[in-house]
Amino acid sequence: MSFKIAIIGAGSVGFTKKLFTDILCVPEFTDIEFALTDVSEHNLQMIKAILDRIVEANRLPTRVTATTDRRKALEGARYVISCVRVGGLEAYADDIRIPLKYGIDQCVGDTICAGGILYGQRNIPVILDFCKDISEVAETNVKFLNYANPMAMNTWAAIEYGKVDTVGLCHGVQHGAEQIAEVLGAKSTQELDYVCSGINHQTWFIDLRLNGRPIGKDELVAAFEAHPVYSQQEKLRIDVLKRFGVYSTESNGHLSEYLPWYRKRPDEITRWIDMSDWIHGETGGYLRYSTETRNWFETEYPQFLEAASKPINREKRSNEHASHILEALETNRVYRGHFNVKNNGVITNLPQDAIIESPGFVDRFGINMAAGITLPEACAATCIASINVQRMSVHAAISGDIDLLKLAVLHDPLVGAVSTPEEVWQMVDEMVVAQAAWLPQYAHAVPAARERLSTSQVKTREWAGAARRSVRSIEELRAEKAALKQAG
Template sequence: MSFKICIIGAGSVGFTKKLCSDILKVPEFTGIEIALTDINAHNLDMIRQIIERMVEVNGLPAKVTATTDRREALKGARYVMNCVRIGGLEAFETDISIPLKYGVDQCVGDTICAGGIMYGQRGIAAMLEFCRDINELAEENALLLNYANPMVMMTWAAIDHGNVRTVGLCHGVQNGHRQIATALGAKGPEEVDIICSGINHQTWYLDIRYKGRRIDRDELVAALEAHPVFSVQEKVRIDVLKRFGVYSTESNGHLSEYLPWYRKRPDEITNWISLDEWIHGETGGYLRYCTENRNWFEEDFPKFLEEANAPLDGPRTDEHASWILEALETGRVYRGHFNVKNNGVIRNLPDDCIIESPGFVDRFGINMVEGIELPLAAAATCQASVDVQRMAVRAAMTGDVDLLKQAVLHDPLVGAVCTPDEVWQMVDEMLVAQAEWLPQYADAIPAAKERLKDPKVKTRDWAGAARLGVRSVDELRAARAEKDKSADEGHGLGTKVMG
């Protein structure tokens, strides 16, 4: 087969390596072109060397190109993968630090909450440029596979306003699937069947079958609470499971910031989180993780380059991308969980929202399983986020500052912590701090600066309830060595499942 795949944001070396390795393992795809593009020329060159080495060592006729010119990379592409983080760590830091001044303690800040909403404003502005170029330069009816967060907002904008055929992809369902299988004592996730549905990062395991036997809430609660790792790391998820009757795909830290109950009182946050790994609730945990690992591109590059010398004969990962492309091109059916327009798939969520739900892929496209109904508590939680997402997408499209502030005001955690005056001032502060990535708000930034000269509310210098310091490269190296040792001794189970 001969077609072109463009990866935007390919400078995320480890993730791009995984995606390309999976794609090159599809037997029919050996003659494709992979076009890598990123604004970071150094990282782009590293990933180019790795993918070229894979192709050379395995004697594949595939073509690898790399350019910082996105439009050049998109020419003639049948598939486009979006893996960008607009604003990088500089903008991400303000997604976390400014809300903390107003009492909003986030672990990740990439989905909703104050940080996720502003991340969406930056991302949507860029997404529209990507879509314009795709429509102009890529193959007709090209498919955009969006991996970038905030998943719902980015996918929603691409479909409704970018007019590009788009599917959003996330690995939260797979991670939780592996965790459930481990808790139940299964040999692997292949022994456990699931139906999972909702919206991205608030998707729910509606039906779990272990060797064909249905697992109810009480059995799953017992299994998770009996597990020496999950019982410590997943207190929020287990509590929600007990109250809602269904388990969430998302880790403790992710889930805790999408709800109004677990992070609103600083003195109680530590009751619900675990600090053994960032993803389980640490204040600004994902920012710390990304900051620490920024320099590990250099550390990991020789290892990745050496690994690229190995034959491509191992199994593929469970990232959706290669399996979707294989199904579309060969007709071999693939079942997964995809982010698409609802259009009646989930009966008790709005038709216009972006859902994450089961579907099957073949030559005819992505075919969703219709007629799903969420438990009322799960649906109510999703609906609150959908309303925030809808407002945030429309604000990003119009540059409407009032609507943006209304979206943040209605966010579940922000609303549990902040007054309206605090929300209005916080958003002004974030707009000013992130102005260079927010072209749609250019005309509104001067007024926001003026308002901040006479602030209505006092802020505080607060690091959050559970902030950990950024480790040096030497400290990271020692920690990784200890982690590898623990894994070898059989004690790294929880980290491996969610890593």
């Protein structure tokens, strides 16, 4: 087979390498073209060198091109994959820093909450630019695979306003299944059969079977509480399991910021999180991790390049959906996964226009969702609260209506649990002014926002958060990796 895959945001080096090697694990896909594009020429050249090394080491006919000209990369593409982070770590730092001044403590801040909403405002205009180019120069039946967060907002905009055939992809379901398999003593996730449904980062294991035997709430709670690691790392997640009756796919830290109950006071935050790794609830944990990862890659790049000389091991193909979707579409080998698409009746008790994440099957006819799923009422209520925020956020990003943006932030569950309306109005003004370079749709609103900030009487505080850690140096990271290697 011969076709073209364009990867936008290919400078996300580690993730691009994973997608690339996964796709080349499909025997029929060796003679294809990967067109890499990014705003950073530096990152592009680094990832191209790595992928070229993989191609050379495996003696493949695969072609790899790299260009900052996005439209050129998209020409004739059958598949387009987006891994973009608009604004980079500079804007992301403001997503965490500014809300902290108003008492809003986020672990990740990339889905909803104050940070996730502003992230969506930066991304959506760019997503629509992608869609315009895709419609004009890619193959007629091109499929757009979005990996970028905020997943639901980006996918919503691409489908509703970009008018491109889009599916959103995430790995939260797979990771949740791996945990469940481990606590239940299964040898692998192959022993599990499950229906996991909801919205991205709030999907729920509503039907769970181990080797055909149904697993109920009490057995699952007992299994997690008996686990020596997860019982400490996933305290909040286990509490939600006890109260809702079903397990959530999302990590302790992520889940904590989508709900109004666990991060509303500093003493409550430290009660529910675990500091053994960023993903379990650390303040700004993903920002720290992302910063360290970038610094590490820049410094240790020769090692990454050397590692690319190893043969591809098809047995180590990851569970990221992209390669499996492409394989199913092109070869008709059926794949079952969990996909972000417009609801349209798939989940009976969520809004029809929402972007849901639910099971589907892929073959040469496309992605076919399993329809008629009904969520437990508490799960649906939690999802609907987030969907309402997502909808307003998307509409605000499209229209450039700063008042609607403020209403979207006001209705966010965690923001509403922590901040007053006056604080929300000022916080949004401050974030829009700070990120004006990436928010062209709000250019008309920035002068008035800046004026309001100059006369505001709303008090703020300089607060690092309830559980903040400093970015580690390269030397500290090396010492930690050496210690882990010695211990292992």
